Amino acid sequence: xxxxxxxxxxxxxxxxxxxxxxxxxxxxxxxxxxxxxxxxxxxxxxxxxxxxxxxxxxxxxxx
Amino acid sequence: xxxxxxxxxxxxxxxxxxxxxxxxxxxxxxxxxxxxxxxxxxxxxxxxxxxxxxxxxxxxxxxxxxxxxxxxxxxxxxxxxxxxxxxxxxxxxxxxxxxxxxxxxxxxxxxxxxxxxxxxxxxxxxxxxxxxxxxxxxxxxxxxxxxxxxxxxxxxxxxxxxxxxxxxxxxxxxxxxxxxxxxxxxxxxxxxxxxxxxxxxxxxxxxxxxxxxxxxxxxxxxxxxxxxxxxxxxxxxxxxxxxxxxxxxxxxxxxx
Numbered sequence: 001x002x003x004x005x006x007x008x009x010x011x012x013x014x015x016x017x018x019x020x021x022x023x024x025x026x027x028x029x030x031x032x033x034x035x036x037x038x039x040x041x042x043x044x045x046x047x048x049x050x051x052x053x054x055x056x057x058x059x060x061x062x063x
Numbered sequence: 064x065x066x067x068x069x070x071x072x073x074x075x076x077x078x079x080x081x082x083x084x085x086x087x088x089x090x091x092x093x094x095x096x097x098x099x100x101x102x103x104x105x106x107x108x109x110x111x112x113x114x115x116x117x118x119x120x121x122x123x124x125x126x127x128x129x130x131x132x133x134x135x136x137x138x139x140x141x142x143x144x145x146x147x148x149x150x151x152x153x154x155x156x157x158x159x160x161x162x163x164x165x166x167x168x169x170x171x172x173x174x175x176x177x178x179x180x181x182x183x184x185x186x187x188x189x190x191x192x193x194x195x196x197x198x199x200x201x202x203x204x205x206x207x208x209x210x211x212x213x214x215x216x217x218x219x220x221x222x223x224x225x226x227x228x229x230x231x232x233x234x235x236x237x238x239x240x241x242x243x244x245x246x247x248x249x250x251x252x253x254x255x256x257x258x259x260x261x262x263x264x265x266x267x268x269x270x271x272x273x274x275x276x277x278x279x280x281x282x283x284x285x286x287x288x289x290x291x292x293x294x295x296x297x298x299x300x301x302x303x304x305x306x307x308x309x310x311x312x313x314x315x316x317x318x319x
Binding site: 001002003004005006007009010012013014016017020021024025028029031032035036038039042045047048049 | 180299
């Protein structure tokens, strides 16, 4: 593929574009994994969300 | 028991429940990602194997197919920040701040891409990477605004105060959008007037440009959705951690 005398500018533009989008996607994916892991760690230690605690309390007749 | 949404509720009201948003976005996200990937692949094929070289710019015009979508998404991103800020300050929508927070880094990244690709397009076409003309300068101000929003939020520990203050800055900054849009008409700029997706672009170039813009727009929506999901999870983790600490503290106090 011959992109003419300014090929370097074209490839550099597309390269930077792809790198930034890949970094954004990777960051979002890793952040999601990290939060899901933290949430599951808390749940495995028996920590419950407020809504879940309210449901438990209701079913136990304490509220 | 989950309450069924009444018919009188608007879509935004129905999505106000973070649990419902998580469920809906979890189902939508793979589809949006797939559609974005397919559209971007088609656009790239058309750009590199179908679209002709420009009679004046030659192959350098290929930069347009990423520069224009990046510039459009830089502005759309700020539109989302401003609309979300309005939703927080006026309607106190529970997901408004989550949306504003998730949109800011994405908008900043696309603004940076618009500036960099524009600069790399400018050097061979204008003979310079940068000029302080109205369009370029106003887009640079937009980038600084995004940075300011992110920095302001990170500098305030109280999440509720951070949300309100960034929302005020976000709404104030919306004035930059018409300045960017009309800068090429209001002032004499080196940047060309906006041709965008209009009839002035030949169909052989307009079609890949429209597909590219659509593809990156869907990608932006998918990334925004993912960012919102991450933020909702982060807030759950934070509130559960605080609840666990409070309970542990109460237990220690009880024992003493």
